[in-house]
Amino acid sequence: MLLKRMLNQVADLDRLFQALADPARRAIVERLTFGPAAVSELARPLPMSLPAAMQHLGVLEAAGLVRSKKVGRVRTCSIEPAAFSVIEQWINARRAEWEQRLDRLGNYLKTLESEGDGDGSGT
Amino acid sequence: MLLKRMLNQVADLDRLFQALADPARRAIVERLTFGPAAVSELARPLPMSLPAAMQHLGVLEAAGLVRSKKVGRVRTCSIEPAAFSVIEQWINARRAEWEQRLDRLGNYLKTLESEGDGDGSGT
DNA sequence: GGGATACTAAAGGTATTGCTTAACTGTTTG
DNA sequence: CAAACAGTTAAGCAATACCTTTAGTATCCC
Numbered sequence: 400m401l402l403k404r405m406l407n408q409v410a411d412l413d414r415l416f417q418a419l420a421d422p423a424r425r426a427i428v429e430r431l432t433f434g435p436a437a438v439s440e441l442a443r444p445l446p447m448s449l450p451a452a453m454q455h456l457g458v459l460e461a462a463g464l465v466r467s468k469k470v471g472r473v474r475t476c477s478i479e480p481a482a483f484s485v486i487e488q489w490i491n492a493r494r495a496e497w498e499q500r501l502d503r504l505g506n507y508l509k510t511l512e513s514e515g516d517g518d519g520s521g522t
Numbered sequence: 523m524l525l526k527r528m529l530n531q532v533a534d535l536d537r538l539f540q541a542l543a544d545p546a547r548r549a550i551v552e553r554l555t556f557g558p559a560a561v562s563e564l565a566r567p568l569p570m571s572l573p574a575a576m577q578h579l580g581v582l583e584a585a586g587l588v589r590s591k592k593v594g595r596v597r598t599c600s601i602e603p604a605a606f607s608v609i610e611q612w613i614n615a616r617r618a619e620w621e622q623r624l625d626r627l628g629n630y631l632k633t634l635e636s637e638g639d640g641d642g643s644g645t
Numbered sequence: 646g647g648g649a650t651a652c653t654a655a656a657g658g659t660a661t662t663g664c665t666t667a668a669c670t671g672t673t674t675g
Numbered sequence: 676c677a678a679a680c681a682g683t684t685a686a687g688c689a690a691t692a693c694c695t696t697t698a699g700t701a702t703c704c705c
Contacts, residue, residue, distance in 0.1 A: 417692095421692090423693095447693085447695090448694075450695080451693070454692095454693075455693090471702060471703075473702090
């Protein structure tokens with residue numbers, strides 16, 4: 400079950416990054432950060448047909464970035480802030496690793512320097 | 523020149539998210555957070571041919587996530603930490619907007635509540 | 646009921662992506 | 676020099692992504 404969770408996280412990241420890789424989809428997300436909106440409201444500013452915009456919404460919803468609920472004939476979409484934290488966690492994990500590495504490198508260089516005081520074998 | 527900058531940033535985000543949307547490319551990035559590596563070293567764990575891995579590296583480099591330098595016959599790749607901040611800035615901008623919105627919503631609800639004390643026109 | 650509205654479903658076309666294999670260039674090493 | 680090594684280039688192919696048009700369905704308003 401641990402392996403499954405890891406694989407799911409990989410697939411989640413695939414879907415999240417893929418979803419945000421399209422400018423039209425980011426535009427939808429940007430609009431939704433200001434508050435919920437109906438499908439046609441989201442589609443109106445986009446330079447494409449309404450079905451195309453719907454497909455983008457489908458991608459965003461599949462990625463978990465957007466959720467929506469239909470009442471009457473209008474579907475209202477809103478943003479899912481929690482989804483972003485998956486991306487941020489991934490980035491932060493990378494940063495933690497390379498900063499740790501740079502720390503070790505710094506310490507190593509400092510060690511060389513102080514050893515050099517008594518050694519004198521530098522160029 | 524301001525418009526151009528904005529358009530470039532859109533294209534940058536396209537390339538960044540697109541680059542990270544592939545598990546093989548994320549695997550390369552994850553490997554590089556531990557330190558620089560040669561092309562073949564990066565390709566070895568990937569379930570694909572070396573030219574395929576090279577193409578992934580090309581995508582990462584075009585996105586600015588990786589830089590590389592060839593010395594002799596070996597090209598050494600390393601990560602470009604600054605590239606991640608473009609993504610983080612975009613996410614943080616979204617977060618700033620929706621948090622601001624939620625604050626306004628909270629204040630509004632509090633206002634309703636305190637007005638209700640003297641008004642009594644609730645349901 | 647009948648027309649406008651809001652969305653959905655389906656089919657199809659073009660472009661891009663991710664991979665392959667094969668052939669090739671430049672760099673060490675025995 | 677010859678062979679192994681590390682990387683690169685190019686061509687081609689199957690799958691996917693993004694968009695279109697067309698044709699629906701369900702809801703709302705008069």
